[in-house]
Amino acid sequence: MLEELSIDELLAADAEGEEGEAGSEEVPNPVLPTGNEIVWAAVFFFALWALMKYVLMPPINRTRNERAAKIAAAKDAVSGASSDVADKQAAYDEAMAAARAEAIDIIDQARARAESQRASIMEAAEAEVAELRSAASAELAEARAGAVGSLREQVASVAVGAASSVVGRPIDQASVRSTIDSVLDGGEA
Amino acid sequence: MILAAVEFPPIENVVEWPTVGAGFNKIALICAIAMAVPTVLFFLAGRRGAMVPRGVQGFVETSIEFVEEQIAKPGIGHGYEPFVPLLTSFFFFIAIGNLFEVIPFFQMPMNARMGPPLVLALTAWVMFISVGIKHNGPGYLKEVLFPPGVPKALYLLVTPIEFLSTFLVRPFSHAVRLFANMLAGHILLITFTVLCIAVWTSGLVVAILPFTFMGLVVFTAFEVGVSLIQAFVFAILAAVYIGGALHPAH
Numbered sequence: 001m002l003e004e005l006s007i008d009e010l011l012a013a014d015a016e017g018e019e020g021e022a023g024s025e026e027v028p029n030p031v032l033p034t035g036n037e038i039v040w041a042a043v044f045f046f047a048l049w050a051l052m053k054y055v056l057m058p059p060i061n062r063t064r065n066e067r068a069a070k071i072a073a074a075k076d077a078v079s080g081a082s083s084d085v086a087d088k089q090a091a092y093d094e095a096m097a098a099a100r101a102e103a104i105d106i107i108d109q110a111r112a113r114a115e116s117q118r119a120s121i122m123e124a125a126e127a128e129v130a131e132l133r134s135a136a137s138a139e140l141a142e143a144r145a146g147a148v149g150s151l152r153e154q155v156a157s158v159a160v161g162a163a164s165s166v167v168g169r170p171i172d173q174a175s176v177r178s179t180i181d182s183v184l185d186g187g188e189a
Numbered sequence: 190m191i192l193a194a195v196e197f198p199p200i201e202n203v204v205e206w207p208t209v210g211a212g213f214n215k216i217a218l219i220c221a222i223a224m225a226v227p228t229v230l231f232f233l234a235g236r237r238g239a240m241v242p243r244g245v246q247g248f249v250e251t252s253i254e255f256v257e258e259q260i261a262k263p264g265i266g267h268g269y270e271p272f273v274p275l276l277t278s279f280f281f282f283i284a285i286g287n288l289f290e291v292i293p294f295f296q297m298p299m300n301a302r303m304g305p306p307l308v309l310a311l312t313a314w315v316m317f318i319s320v321g322i323k324h325n326g327p328g329y330l331k332e333v334l335f336p337p338g339v340p341k342a343l344y345l346l347v348t349p350i351e352f353l354s355t356f357l358v359r360p361f362s363h364a365v366r367l368f369a370n371m372l373a374g375h376i377l378l379i380t381f382t383v384l385c386i387a388v389w390t391s392g393l394v395v396a397i398l399p400f401t402f403m404g405l406v407v408f409t410a411f412e413v414g415v416s417l418i419q420a421f422v423f424a425i426l427a428a429v430y431i432g433g434a435l436h437p438a439h
Contacts, residue, residue: 030204030372036212037220037304044217044224045282045308051228053274059235060249067240 156180197383203376204301219289219299220282227281256280260421264428265435272431275316279309279424283367287416290375291409298371298416303364306423310364313427318356321434332437359430367423374412381405 159180160173206215234242234249242250256277261269264276286299300306321329333355334348384401 030200031303031368033303033307034212036208036214037216037302038308040213040217041220041299041305041308044220045278045305045312048224048227048282049275049278049312052231052278056228056231056235057253057274057277059238060231060246060253063235063238063240063242063246064250064253070240 152181152184155184196387198379203379204297204372206297215295215297216299216302216304219286219295219297220305222289223282223286223299226285227278252281253277256424260425260428264425265432268435269428269432272316272428275312276424276428279313279427280420283309283423284417284420287371287419288413290371290378290412290416296378298375300367300371300419301375303368306364306368309367309423310360313363313430314360316427317430317434320431321437324435325437329434329437363423363426363430366426367419370415370419374408374415377408378405378412381408 156173156177160171160176163176164171208214230245230249234246237244237246239246253273257269257273260276260280261273265272283300286305288298289295290298290301321333325332334351335344336347336351339347381401381404385398385405388398388401
């Protein structure tokens with residue numbers, strides 16, 4: 001039905017309709033506030049505000065404050081614990097340093113004692129070695145003197161025998177003994 | 190052909206609602222729900238009182254923190270705490286009232302009528318003037334009307350302007366900003382709805398309806414954002430006005 005009308009006819013019909021409506025009842029201004037809406041809006045908003053202020057928010061804020069206090073207390077506890085840990089760490093470090101120093105002292109003392117013991121043992125060993133060496137030298141000298149004496153006797157006997165054969169008469173060994181000893185000692189006869 | 194099928198409803202049908210007694214109409218019902226919803230939420234949150242907030246309590250505490258951190262502290266500054274209940278009430282009352290723009294069967298934002306924004310703006314107006322006089326004495330009016338540092342001759346010009354802007358225009362602009370935004374959004378959604386209906390009844394459904402319907406969907410989502418943003422803007426402006434009265438030297 002509407003599709004068959006021209007634009008002019010539609011506009012004319014619309015204008016007639018508006019005039020008719022304006023004549024029959026007054027069109028309210030949609031921008032102006034109405035009393036009933038102001039009153040109801042005020043009632044509900046002020047009720048909400050009062051409830052928020054005196055009933056609804058205090059318990060929530062109390063919970064939030066308690067939580068904040070707990071968090072602060074936990075933070076303080078953590079801070080205290082950290083301080084304790086630092087103190088204990090410092091005490092531990094101090095004890096470790098003392099133990100280390102004591103250990104170094106003990107090691108030094110042990111080293112000195114060992115050095116001293118080593119020196120005394122070495123000294124005793126050297127003394128013993130010297131003593132043994134001295135005894136061995138004496139023994140050696142004695143053996144050597146015995147050997148040399150025996151050798152002298154034999155050389156003197158051989159020399160006297162040989163000389164007796166050469167001169168054709170017996171030679172008194174005692175009379176030529178000093179000469180033989182002088183020759184054996186590297187001197188001249 | 191399409192224009193012939195478009196029948197935009199009369200404006201009084203768009204914003205005016207019948208009453209059921211004592212002037213209680215659809216707007217009053219939305220006001221009641223806008224009061225009841227935060228009341229129930231906050232009551233449940235306060236009753237639970239768990240140290241680790243979850244669910245409703247988490248939502249409510251986050252909302253309060255949002256109002257404190259994003260509205261009260263930046264707007265008022267030092268001494269903001271007593272005004273948090275008022276600002277929280279502003280934010281929730283306006284946001285929930287606005288969201289009825291997209292809730293089926295209601296589809297009418299509370300603040301697309303001038304009554305509720307006017308009440309809220311006048312509340313903010315009375316509050317900031319009271320706060321100014323309470324905290325600064327009558328010197329508050331002198332501070333506002335005769336700003337320090339201005340040459341005395343200019344007071345002839347500045348004082349009437351300050352009087353008009355602070356004490357007369359401010360509540361009006363505060364209310365109208367919210368009202369006009371919500372009314373415009375409401376009319377926009379109605380326009381696209383009417384267009385969809387008109388296109389549906391014409392023969393161009395396949396060609397045009399997807400565009401008009403998408404427009405309706407997009408603007409509906411947009412209006413959800415506008416509803417929340419307008420609540421935030423109203424609350425932060427109220428906070429700024431109160432902050433200006435509390436610390437006029439700043």
